[in-house]
Amino acid sequence: MSSLLLIIIAGVLVNNLVMSQFLGICPFLGISKKTETAFGMGMAVTFVMVLASVITYLIRTYLLVPFSLEYMQTIAFILVIAVLVQTVEMVLKKVSRALYQALGVYLPLITTNCAVLGVAISNTTAVEGGYDLLQSAVNGLAGALGFTLALVAFAAIREKLAMNDLPKWMDGFPGALIAAGLMAVAFQGFAGLI
Amino acid sequence: MKKKKSMRSVFLNGIFGENPIFRMLLGMCPTLAVSTAVFQGIGMGLATTFVLVFSNLVIALLRNIIPDKVRIPAFIVVIATFVTIVDLMLKAFIPSLSQSLGIFIPLIVVNCIIFARAEAFASKNSVLLSVTDGLGMGLGFTVSITLLSACRELLGNGTLLGAQVMPETFQPMAIALRPPGGFIMLGILLLIINASSKAIVKRREAKAKEAEL
């Protein structure tokens, strides 16, 4: 139980995907202009990341390892994620109209979100022999929550910056990157928490 | 109105006009993550270039065969194949680099540059042009990531490619090697490039005006 708690704290704060692992930077920079959209993206990523963690674990344990196809891991994982995103989109459309409208637009963007593949791969390498099923799922959840936290906080900061009169050449990405850097400074306080 | 693209312009486009990092802001994750040392930067750049060139080549070859509906999975498979090749080759021949780049080698798969070039260029252009484009983009990526990692290594370690460059009295600024340093350094580089390119454009306009007068 405590190991799961550690995974959560590590995923959300200490090894925050964006702020200390540089995963998912593209959506972090791209979908952080409005807090609402940022939150929607965060939720969509959370949804997919937990599922992806579970499914890639199953694929790896029951398909790749038994047939010693580990070198195919990258191809297998990325395909699984692509298919998963498509399926999730279709299922959501059928099952829950409301949820689809909330998350739908973000789903196609997730395929190329390296955080999902990154978490899937790190599930296999985090500890000797990789996390077990539950740990993988929790790790996926924690990573996604950390991603959401960083994304939403960053979006609020950018909304604030949009109201400022920044120097002209700070507009857009330079300002966003430096702001992200200062944010990362704050996250460094958790280094060695575990 | 399709303009005929010369190989030279396609090549240079990748390095200057549409520099993947400084202009298009693509492939940020590996850029920020591995740019703590020049050696890693160059390694990452070349690995990406390799994948770019070959995936562009294959996709350009197959561009008329792949049906439109399944092109995205097809691209992914092609890219992932070459990434796997690079991954295995690095593990075999330069294990130290493979170790330090770690997870970011398999993550080349989701590097938006490669996917973007496949979608935007290779699937619409001839094999030769696509390969040139891959080379240009790859080199642009490599040069940029090397520049960033040079800055970070210099400030954070006082060295370049491991050789001491700064004077002995220099106290290395360790934060440059940490995550915040990556963001801030890239931000500052972008800022400088934006400001100077704006200044250049301005000067050109002023000159053009002068010429008119």
Added chain:
Amino acid sequence: MQKKLIVSAAPYLHNHAATTQRIMLSVVIALLPTAAAAVWFFGGNALMLIVVAVVSAVAAEYIWQKLTHKPVTVSDMSAVVTGLLLAFNLPANAPWWLAAVGSFLAIILIKQLFGGLGQNFMNPALAARAILMLSWTGLMAANVLPHAGQWAAPVALDAVSVATPLTHGATGFTLWQLFYGDVPGMIGETCKITLLLGGVFLLVFRVIDWRIPVSFIATVAVAYFIKTGTLYSMESGAQNVLYQLLSGGLIIGAVFMATDYVTSPITGIGKLIMGVGCGVLLFVIREFSSYPEGCSFAILFMNVLTPLIDRFTGSKPFGFEKQENPAKEAKA
């Protein structure tokens, strides 16, 4: 005669007693006793650090505003406050350039690049200190014993390596010593008497709001009381609470840093959230992280969340009713 009459927008009365400059000046005044205490305990080097930090902060602001052709606003004293706070967060044996680099980072990277006074989203002094700490961890270690009343440290600086009160397992400092300031630490954080004095001054003159410091300190107290009180006895719990409250940078952080207008929530509830958040994070970092002291990181993290907190604690207008129908209102 009518020509000299000015026309402007209402209202025409203003509270001339409250100006940005006066607010900053009162913060500087509140910090001065602590500056004196810093020099008293840590001697000439502390004075040098304070002077270098303040001068370079003001210089950085002046140079930047000149270079970018903006109106020069160094007279609003905000750079002085930043410089002072930064100096207070340096150890007594820090080299002079550390203060200068810190000030430049604080003013240019953290404040001016985001638009100048009032527009930065992180406390400049704290963020600069954190950057210095991440860059030159060794130089930022507070390991000089105070040498009250002596100009230079009696022992060669690098020969001294002492445990600060928060280093795990360190004891041997009495509560009185902690309160009075006769302990190793950053130059401006040790003397709690002068810091609290400054805090009371700011509270009395309504420069700062009570919510952040009170909720911050109370949260830390409660957290430590629960921890030690349940582990051992109520008595040791209370003692440990006092020990923790008087150790490290908690007081300076709660009174002077977390209350920074620019980087803390603007609403009352938001301020309480900020205080409690800082307290919890401080407890977590002190207890579990690799850093002995977490005050600056705790505040910085809450700075990051401040825009978010502001967004969700914005009050509803007076008389707002939930079932209100905006379309209907528009028609009325």
Added chain:
Amino acid sequence: MSLYTRFPGGIHPHEGMNGKPVTAALPIEELRQPARVTIPLLQHIGAPAKALVKKGDSVKMGQKIGEAAGFVSAAVHSSVSGVVVDVQPCVLANGLQAECAIIDNDFKDEWVKRQPVKDPEKLDAKALSELAGEMGLVGLGGATFPYSVKLMPPRTKLDTLIVNGAECEPYLSADHQLMLSKAKEIVEGAKRMQVAFGIEKVYVGIEKNKPDAIELMTKLCEGDPSFIVAPVPVRYPQGGEKQLVYALTKRRVKTGGLPIDKGVLVVNVGSCYALYRAIYEGTPLIDRVVTVGGCVKRPANYLVRIGTPVQWLLDASEGLLPQARMMIYGGPMMGLAINRTDIPVTKGCSGITVLEKKLMPKPESSCIRCGRCITVCPMLLCPSDIDKAMRKSDFETAEKLGAMNCLECGACSWSCPAKRSLTQSCKTCKKVITEKRRQQRQREEAK
């Protein structure tokens, strides 16, 4: 400890020379009539009145010269007897031009035939509203809302009447002095409304800095248990409708709504008096009390005929002092700065305030997010954010932040250490948003 609820926010503005302490002690003097009056046909919120006279007509005092044009509009009457010189646009205090009747005074003070109401006790709401319309009554507290609309029989049952004698605006003492000299008439006017609307409780809200008025009113109301004189704390803007309603009844007037929605009718003391005169004398609204305060040689409270130019008042007060820098039409918090003195006094003008050099605004600097504007805002808004949104022309955000609820009381600007013109930003937002809504309505109607 006050008996009455504290409204959120609020300030205690400091005054310069000849402020309330001075003007409050000056009894009302009737100002000499000017030789010529300029009577604007738009002295109220709503549509301008339609002129009933033309060049060369001779008019009597109290003669209707402008007729209400539309639902929200009010009649205008001549304040002197004489000859109409012209009907032409003139500049008013807000800097805009409006149609005005210019009348040369013959100093005969010939009244038009006035007709007091026969059975004042039996007036019902409908009759009151009609009478108010006929007599050109508007709210004299500053909002100048036509009373023909305000006194219409309401949809909801009214149970409380608040007579607003708070007069929280600095410098001004017009209402204060009116209460001292016309207390009986004010109470009588209020009683007529009480009867007409079947109201149970009448509060007379007076700020505690007017103890003489409180005493007098209390004495007058002793016999009537339904009348309660309520001394309210001195805090600007205590006299704001929503603030006073909240302080006295704890009812929160809905955003965008009126006190009437909560069963409360708020009437200014000046309006009560004007209503009394309309009922018992048949006198239309042709004069009002104006405080001339601040940087003038002889501050005073004048009973002024509507249409008298500001210069006439200044002359009576022996002119400005040398340190005068700003002249305000109204009070210093909600008035309008003017730089010409030919502007006529209208129904809504409660004072002419002249401010000295030392009170002049200082240059603005960056917002430091100190939150003072939020603490003082009586409407619980965040003026600094509205200001920032306005500066980025982001009116959508401003609307979300509740800019439309702004009272324009000026408390935020007063308290801002960076001297930013927050109130002005809110006003701008309100204007733009109102215009946008209007356009949208038009588009919808066009469909």
